[in-house]
Amino acid sequence: MTGFVIAISALLGLLIGSFLNVVIWRVPRHESVVTPPSRCPGCEQLIRPYDNIPVLSWLILRGKCRSCKTKISARYPLVEAGTAILWGLLAWRFAGSWALPAYLVLAAGLVALSLIDLDTFLLPNRIVYPLTVAVTLLFGVAGVLDGGLGDFRRALLCGLVVFAVFLLLHLISPRGMGFGDVKFSFVLGVALGWVSPATAFLGIFMGFLLGSVVGIGLIATKVKTRKDYVPFGPFMALGTVSALLIGPPILRLLAQ
Ligand SMILES: [Zn+2]
Structure with missing residues (x-):
């Protein structure tokens, strides 16, 4: 049961980390964290769902936008992986x-x-x-x-x-x-x-x-x-x- 809670928490942490990237970018700019959907800061191209998979998409695209090849900071996958690890560790510590x-x-x-x-x-x-x-x-x-x-x-x-x-x-x-x-x-x-x-x-x-x-x-x-x-x-x-x-x-x- 504990292993299950840890795995689910880590997986959810990946998705939450992806959302936190939006929060970290938009809240200081007084923008909504819900709309509009994310765009590449280089070419304004909407980021497609399959290019928005936590950590994996960044690795597959080698840290570049699919359309314009603008570099995407390594901080994005690091925030996602970091949140997943943090949630996994907390689930391990407070599982019961x-x-x-x-x-x-x-x-x-x-x-x-x-x-x-x-x-x-x-x-x-x-x-x-x-x-x-x-x-x-x-x-x-x-x-x-x-x-x-x-x-x-x-x-x-x-x-x-x-x-x-x-x-x-x-x-x-x-x-x-x-x-x-x-x-x-x-x-x-x-x-x-x-x-x-x-x-x-x-x-x-x-x-x-x-x-x-x-x-x-x-x-x-x-x-x-x-x-x-x-x-x-x-x-x-x-x-x-x-x-x-x-x-x-x-x-x-x-x-x-
Ligand atoms: Zn682009």
């Missing part, structure tokens, strides 16, 4: 739990927000707000189905604590911690706190650690200067996903 849908929706949101943050240095409210509402509601439903609202109450409390910490950091240093990151932090705290408060601490800590290590690395290698802005959203997302997937063994090791 009603919380799995909440984690899958969260992961899709994290992929979209991370790439939009890298592109535009923004975490759009048009994604953060619906994601926060949907994920929180799904955890509420999971709490009811799991037969106790204790987990959900703890998750909400962790969300509020994480939000308060980020808000404090923002008030101390508005340049260092953008308000977009503050708004984004609540849903991460909820998702981490559903597992345990220790997982919430670990996830946020790993986000800060990854962010500072990469930030210092970019300045040391002169890719960025001290004045450049390094988006923090992708590191928060990475820290959260890492803590969800490999948190238990790390926490066991730390407890010894």
Whole structure:
């Protein structure tokens, strides 16, 4: 049964990844994610369904448009494969739990927000707000189905604590911690706190650690200067996903 859930989740993840590519391109441009259908940015040719198969089409076409041979970024198949892997791993980790849908929706949101943050240095409210509402509601439903609202109450409390910490950091240093990151932090705290408060601490800590290590690395290698802005959203997302997937063994090791 677990193998089946993992396979279905990974397969659905491929399709969702394909949709996320549309979201990542269109939401910052304030375009609808539903219509019109996708066109080649080079020749405006409508992309045919058989050229729109996740990962496979890109490989078959060798990363070029069928009509005009414009190069298609490798990021498209990578987002699709990445979402599939992420959904497969989360299904493996949370297969027996009603919380799995909440984690899958969260992961899709994290992929979209991370790439939009890298592109535009923004975490759009048009994604953060619906994601926060949907994920929180799904955890509420999971709490009811799991037969106790204790987990959900703890998750909400962790969300509020994480939000308060980020808000404090923002008030101390508005340049260092953008308000977009503050708004984004609540849903991460909820998702981490559903597992345990220790997982919430670990996830946020790993986000800060990854962010500072990469930030210092970019300045040391002169890719960025001290004045450049390094988006923090992708590191928060990475820290959260890492803590969800490999948190238990790390926490066991730390407890010894
Ligand atoms: Zn083309």
